[in-house]
Amino acid sequence: MTVVVTGATGRTGSRVAQAAEAAGLTVRAASRAQGFDWRDRSTWAGTLRGADAAYLVFPTDVGSPEATRAVGEFAEEAVSLGVRRLVLLSARGEERARPTEEALRVPGAEWTVVRAAWFAQNFSEGPLVEELRLGGELVFPGGEVREPFVDLRDVADVVVAALTAGERYVGRVLEVSGPRLLTFREAVADIGRAAGRELTYTPVPARRYGERLAGFGVPPEEVDFLVELFESLLDGRNAHLSDGVRKVLDREPRDFAEFVREAAGAGVWKA
Template sequence: MARSAEAAGLTVRAASRARGSDWLDRSTWADTLRGADAAYLVRPTDVGSAEATRDVGLFAREAVSLGVRRLVLLSARGEERARPTEEALAGSGARWTVVRAAWFAQNFSEGPLVEELRQSGELVFPGGEVREPFVDLRDVANVVVAALTDGDRYAGRALKVSGPRLPTFREAVAEVGRAAGRELTYTPVPARRYGERPAGFGVPAQEVEFLVELFESLLDGRNSRLSDGVREVLGREARDFGEFAREAAGAGVWKA
């Protein structure tokens, strides 16, 4: 996200604990926001829905009070529990935009899924045979930057972004395997059974329950449709999952 903003000529102030900003410590918010024209935030997923709604609302109102004119929130397509958080942003008085994204293609190349594919050659996941229009994070970032820089055009709107086609998780894993030159397999499991895996690694029960409920809802077929937000905002077709897979494989992401 930061690279896309800098490429668009924006001056970026990244917020992180390493830079003295902590989402859970409200006393750090003002220093992060002061002097900024616009701010981008991701809906928190490491707290409950009520806490996320409260914190986003408080953050947005503080941003407005400090002169931040535009706020863009990254949310998820089809996640009904995210709607109160989006409404809290809308009620802040800011010129706001919500970007609702499909499942990220980069979930296959970053985080726990890539380690599973790399080490075992198998992805065990509660995606069933549902079809999902995996979206490239670079497209998401470019849409977010457009919303940050053209507040008049996209203010007060929810932009839905997806990839250009609808593979299943099984087909996506096979496509990754072909790009990587490896035989990779996909094993669908119920969300509750999948939740036993992170619990076994010591992930807190609240986070495990969040993941289970999230997968049970988002992977029930409700998102098996395309959205035209990338074309509307960027004036081009969304990047294809195959392009992502070939580039990631070329970088050695899935080497055994």
Template sequence: MTDTERDMTVVVTGASGRVGRRLAHAARAAGAAVRPASRASGFDWQDRSTWADALRGADAAFLAHPSDVGAPDAAEAVGALAREAAGLGVRRLALLSARGEEQARPTEEALRDAGADWTVVRSAWFAQNFSEGPLVAELRERGELVFPAGEVQEPFVDARDVADVVVAALTSGDRYAGQVLEVSGPRLLTFGEAVAEIAKETGRALTYRAVSPAEYGANLAAFGVPDEEAAFLVGLFASLLDGRNAHLSDGVRQVLGRPPRDFGGYVRDAATAGAWDA
């Protein structure tokens, strides 16, 4: 990072999320000023009148749609926010996207058309999904993860690596402008194998039970998830977990010059922090 780039101000949407809060930490460590864009700071994805104050005077912005990058409203929202950012002089934009998610392509296209330098970071499934968010409660409280992944393999990526790649994309001049970077972990695991590694590290009898997307959707409805949202998630998982992502990507090494963090290291760190304590 040059001295000019050390003076950068980076807007971080989703600054309390799995990637966002790690990105904020990494950007500060790199010498950039971080401006969290969240409801706590007055920013609201649903209220466009709040966007200008979050973006004005910033040099770069990280865009993470609050539900999913392929959600029905994501392309319009991300496109509008990206255009507002470009109009206010924000030079660099990075979008968090997902490997293999065809539903995300309109959102990526909306970013490209906004008028600023852009980078798309397509991520594999976060390792931290097992220790943060709704899935961890099942493992912690019931000792079982119920999910519609079957025996499909996934190269789970550490959210810290995703954050580091985004920071590099935003603070390396135009080196990654106009590029799609795909990031993954260094090895393939089934969801069952991932849960087994967590069980071994924690000494708990944790299990994985595969269900069909339809059964998973019924479970979501039983937990009060709105029908439209449940239907979207069922369709999303049915496509993403069909084996299309059972391969490695080299984005972490390409950008950071090192191998991605291994799932086992993530498990040790999360277990030490008590992520799965009963």
């Protein structure tokens, strides 16, 4: 099987590519470095032609109207070229993502949606890690809500299982999470202990966090979208476990503590 992996150099795509190769699949990386651009439909056909399946992850938020349009058009293009097996990464608890999930379901598509909890690797890759590493503090609108942080390696393994298990997961939504609930404060404390540093967590209202984002140069329309997203997504609706990892992989998901030990050992949060 040849699988197109969008975002192949990103947080999820890189791990999906690794897991797919480990499973014996031929990976066709799709990123700007390989000439693929979600915002340029003329780059899609060359990427899709001759492939058997595709993993879809949109570069901004899956709940944006731009994602809905692009995923729908991409799915149509894929099916027209014979690429029927499509797996979309979505967000657990994000109602705004539902139109994008619906857009995937074009006639002829053998689709699966993987809804993931908050990634454990959001603490070790991307903008949050710089706050922790350089400033020793995470300022974030997570309040004291509890979240079952999921390891991206588990997400990738579920995606590959969905791609390779024949009809088993076609037309299904798979929700994945870690094995236990933690607050953002508890997660930062765990990271601090493993890193041997005093790290602090400062919860702020989503609107104030939006002001910080604007100060970092995030465009106003993106700030507004993220503020509304955080106000809804971090309201406690995700304070429950999902059994997707166990049901699909027949094992328990990786614990947040395992992720923290490995990342701290690699010096991720070293000042």
